[in-house]
Amino acid sequence: MENINRNLFFPIKNKLNIDYIKDLLSDLVVSNKFTNNFEIRDISSLSNLRDNSIIFLNKDINNPDYNSKEIHIITDNIESENYCKSITTVKNLNTAYNKVLNFMYYHEDQIGFQDEFNLINGSYISKFSKIHNSCEIGKNCVISRGVTIGSNSIVKNNVVIKNSLIGKNVIICDNTSIGCSGFGFDFNKRGSLNFNPQIGIVIIDDNVHIGSSCTIDRGKIDNTLIGKNCMIDNMVHIAHNVVIGNNACIAAQTGIAGSVLIGDNVTIGGQAGFSGHITIGENVVIAARSGVTKNIKNNSTVAGFPAVDIKVWKKNLVMQRKNGY
Numbered sequence: 001m002e003n004i005n006r007n008l009f010f011p012i013k014n015k016l017n018i019d020y021i022k023d024l025l026s027d028l029v030v031s032n033k034f035t036n037n038f039e040i041r042d043i044s045s046l047s048n049l050r051d052n053s054i055i056f057l058n059k060d061i062n063n064p065d066y067n068s069k070e071i072h073i074i075t076d077n078i079e080s081e082n083y084c085k086s087i088t089t090v091k092n093l094n095t096a097y098n099k100v101l102n103f104m105y106y107h108e109d110q111i112g113f114q115d116e117f118n119l120i121n122g123s124y125i126s127k128f129s130k131i132h133n134s135c136e137i138g139k140n141c142v143i144s145r146g147v148t149i150g151s152n153s154i155v156k157n158n159v160v161i162k163n164s165l166i167g168k169n170v171i172i173c174d175n176t177s178i179g180c181s182g183f184g185f186d187f188n189k190r191g192s193l194n195f196n197p198q199i200g201i202v203i204i205d206d207n208v209h210i211g212s213s214c215t216i217d218r219g220k221i222d223n224t225l226i227g228k229n230c231m232i233d234n235m236v237h238i239a240h241n242v243v244i245g246n247n248a249c250i251a252a253q254t255g256i257a258g259s260v261l262i263g264d265n266v267t268i269g270g271q272a273g274f275s276g277h278i279t280i281g282e283n284v285v286i287a288a289r290s291g292v293t294k295n296i297k298n299n300s301t302v303a304g305f306p307a308v309d310i311k312v313w314k315k316n317l318v319m320q321r322k323n324g325y
Contacts, residue, residue, distance in 0.1 A: 004223070006042060008128070009146035009163045010105040010199050013112075016040040018072050021088055024103060028096050030078065034086040038070045040104070043199065045221045056097050074100070094186035094196065101197040108162070109181055109195055115145045138174070147179070150206065163218045167206035173234070175213045178202055182217035182240025182258065196220065198240060211236065211252070220258075227264070239276070251288065263298065287313075 016024070017039050022032045044055040049065050057075040062083055066073060072086045076093040090096040106113045117124040123137050128145035131137065135149050138157035143149075147161050150168035155161070159172050163179035172178065184196030200219025204226045210216070211234035218224055219241045226238070227246035237255045238244070244256075245264035254268055257276035266280055269288030280286075281298035291305030304313040 004165075004201055006105075006199060009201060010107050011114075012104065013106050014103050016100070016104055018086065021072070021074070021100075025074075025088065025090060025096055025099060028090040028092060028099075030089040030091060031081060032088045033081070034072065036070065036086070038072075040072065043101070043221050044071055048222055054100060056093060058093050092186075094189065094194070097196060098194065101199060105197065105199055107197050107199060109192075109197060117142075144179075146201075156212075163200075164202040164204065166204050167208070167228075169207045170204055171209045173210060173212040173214075176210055176215070178204070178210075178214075178216045179218045180215065182220055184220055184240070200224065200240065202226070205230075205246070208232070214238070217258075233270070245282065285310075 017037055018034045019037045022029050038052055040054055041052040042050045044050045044053040049069055049071060052070045054072050054074055057073055057077065057080065059077055067085050073080060073084050074088045074090060074096050076090055078089050081087055081089060102110055116127045118127060121137065122139040123141035125131065125143045126145045126147065129143050129147040131143065131149045132151040134151045135153045135155065137155045138159065140157055141155055141159045144162040147164050149166040152168060153166060153170040155172045156174045158175045160177040161179055179202045182198045184198055186194050198218055198220050200222050202216050202218050202224045205228040207228055208226055208230045210232045213234055214232060214236045216224060216238045217240040222241065224238065224240055225243045227244055227248065229246055230244060230248040232250045233252040235253050236250050239256060239258040241259040242256050244262045245266065247265045248262060250268045251270035253271045256274045259277045260274050262280045263282035263284065265283045268286045269290065271289045272286050273291050275293045278292065279295045281296055281300065283299045284296050285301040286292060286307065287303035287310060290303050290307040293306045296302055301310045302308060303310045
């Protein structure tokens with residue numbers, strides 16, 4: 001997992017030390033203990049543990065690295081207290097996450113986020129972005145703080161790019177939004193006031209083509225990744241934390257839910273839908289209008305809903321027709 005300088009995109013609002021967490025979370029705290037009062041400088045995830053950070057856990061995970069690094073755990077699972085030296089147990093993990101991140105960071109889903117723009121050739125370009133001078137930027141675009149765009153890339157009209165690192169020779173077509181907020185909230189506490197801050201980014205590698213009216217959400221804590229040479233058709237939605245390998249081809253109106261992992265050389269037909277937190281292997285072909293609800297092995301071809309091996313799908317289709325369906 002590539003480390004980023006999060007503060008280029010989400011400036012620090014307030015410094016936070018371990019000894020202040022109990023006061024910050026106040027009535028949410030069930031128990032709190034620590035052996036070293038260090039400054040919190042970042043947020044960790046299960047796949048990317050960072051020194052001087054907080055990690056939010058909703059299950060009991062015994063990982064010795066939590067004690068070897070300067071990491072403070074915030075959890076709603078009291079069993080984790082048995083083997084963690086720096087931990088706060090809370091009544092509601094979502095509320096704790098929101099309080100901590102809203103305290104630490106400026107972000108665009110909360111009043112007070114700031115950026116500064118120059119109007120250049122009809123588009124608003126942040127003073128805190130870096131765009132190679134060989135790039136072409138269309139009209140009425142918005143490119144926000146922290147964004148970098150590599151050489152010979154083309155950004156067409158009405159494109160919004162936030163919280164993203166864009167490689168070389170990338171083409172982004174009209175009306176597409178990249179790096180906007182993902183869909184994160186407490187299922188039992190809905191509404192904009194309970195929205196989970198999304199403080200990851202989008203990384204798009206070299207030679208990628210992205211069609212018109214696509215949306216690619218930034219990661220919640222880490223990154224949404226699009227590999228080299230990917231071809232993405234119009235009106236495709238890629239949710240937060242999705243990782244897509246190299247050479248993917250994704251046809252129009254496909255929707256990929258959060259935290260899906262897609263291997264290299266995958267081909268996806270139009271209007272396919274993916275459930276979250278599943279893994280798609282390499283060299284997989286997914287037929288149009290398939291509903292993918294479970295992991296798919298390497299070198300598979302699948303179709304239908306739920307998506308199954310295409311030979312099985314064809315046999316089932318024949319049987320249904322014989323039975324009058």
